Amino acid sequence: EPEVTQTPSHQVTQMGQEVILRCVPISNHLYFYWYRQILGQKVEFLVSFYNNEISEKSEIFDDQFSVERPDGSNFTLKIRSTKLEDSAMYFCASRWTAVVLNTEAFFGQGTRLTVV
Amino acid sequence: RKEVEQDPGPFNVPEGATVAFNCTYSNSASQSFFWYRQDCRKEPKLLMSVYSSGNEDGRFTAQLNRASQYISLLIRDSKLSDSATYLCVVSASNSGYALNFGKGTSLLVTP
Numbered sequence: 001e002p003e004v005t006q007t008p009s010h011q012v013t014q015m016g017q018e019v020i021l022r023c024v025p026i027s028n029h030l031y032f033y034w035y036r037q038i039l040g041q042k043v044e045f046l047v048s049f050y051n052n053e054i055s056e057k058s059e060i061f062d063d064q065f066s067v068e069r070p071d072g073s074n075f076t077l078k079i080r081s082t083k084l085e086d087s088a089m090y091f092c093a094s095r096w097t098a099v100v101l102n103t104e105a106f107f108g109q110g111t112r113l114t115v116v
Numbered sequence: 117r118k119e120v121e122q123d124p125g126p127f128n129v130p131e132g133a134t135v136a137f138n139c140t141y142s143n144s145a146s147q148s149f150f151w152y153r154q155d156c157r158k159e160p161k162l163l164m165s166v167y168s169s170g171n172e173d174g175r176f177t178a179q180l181n182r183a184s185q186y187i188s189l190l191i192r193d194s195k196l197s198d199s200a201t202y203l204c205v206v207s208a209s210n211s212g213y214a215l216n217f218g219k220g221t222s223l224l225v226t227p
Contacts, residue, residue: 033214043160043203043217056212091159098213102148102165105215109159 002026006092006108013082013115021077021111023092032075033093033105034067036060043091049075050098082115089113122204122218130226133194137221139187139204148207149180151189153200154220160203163189194225 005024013019025032034046047057047067054067066078075094079086092108122139129135137151149166164171166178166187177190187204204218 031213035215035217042219043154045214045216048212048214056214058214089157093215098207099209102150102167104150104162104165107159107161 004092004094004106004108006111008111009109010112013113015084015115016081019079019082019113021090021113023075023108024073025075025092025094026106029094029096031095031098032069034077035091035093036088037091038088084115087113087115120204120206120216120218123221126222126224128224128226129194131194131196134190134192135194135223137189137202139218141185141187141206143206143208143211144185145210146206146208149187150205151178152203152205154203155200163202196225196227199223199225
């Protein structure tokens with residue numbers, strides 16, 4: 001069964017360092033998302049990406065964050081200068097479409113980011 | 117960002133019990149509705165989509181009331197394996213079709 005894969009599964013980084021979280025969405029999907037979940041809290045939307053551009057972003061997704069789909073396969077989230085409060089589980093998700101109602105989004109297993 | 121509100125939980129029920137979860141959403145332009153399930157420290161996984169006419173999948177029944185902006189999930193004959201957090205999720209075109217999650221309701225089914 002096709003799946004969304006994320007690497008690494010766990011990343012520890014020092015405050016102020018840049019991190020890149022990687023995702024390989026399901027191959028025929030067109031809509032891509034990043035979410036984060038701080039321990040014990042809700043799953044929060046960060047950004048959606050379609051047709052090689054950001055289609056929507058939340059207030060969390062400030063100038064420290066960026067996304068890229070560099071090669072038609074990978075979908076990356078970069079955090080330029082990490083803060084302690086960036087520590088969370090980051091989930092990548094993909095859907096083959098969003099305009100057809102009730103289309104399932106498939107989530108990767110997540111990257112646990114710990115900023116120390 | 118428009119909100120999705122869920123029962124605070126947790127729900128502790130014995131095996132075989134019937135349990136119901138409720139959810140309300142504030143974005144009247146919402147078009148797609150889901151219940152996802154999340155096990156501890158795992159990714160959300162789709163349990164079922166929710167259709168206007170209501171729909172059933174085995175022991176699970178979902179209902180949608182667009183006028184009240186209310187979604188429900190009913191689990192009959194609870195199993196130990198149903199223990200998880202149940203996430204109400206809504207998507208709307210006026211928010212870029214992003215999935216907007218509720219905080220989730222925790223269910224623990226006990227022997």
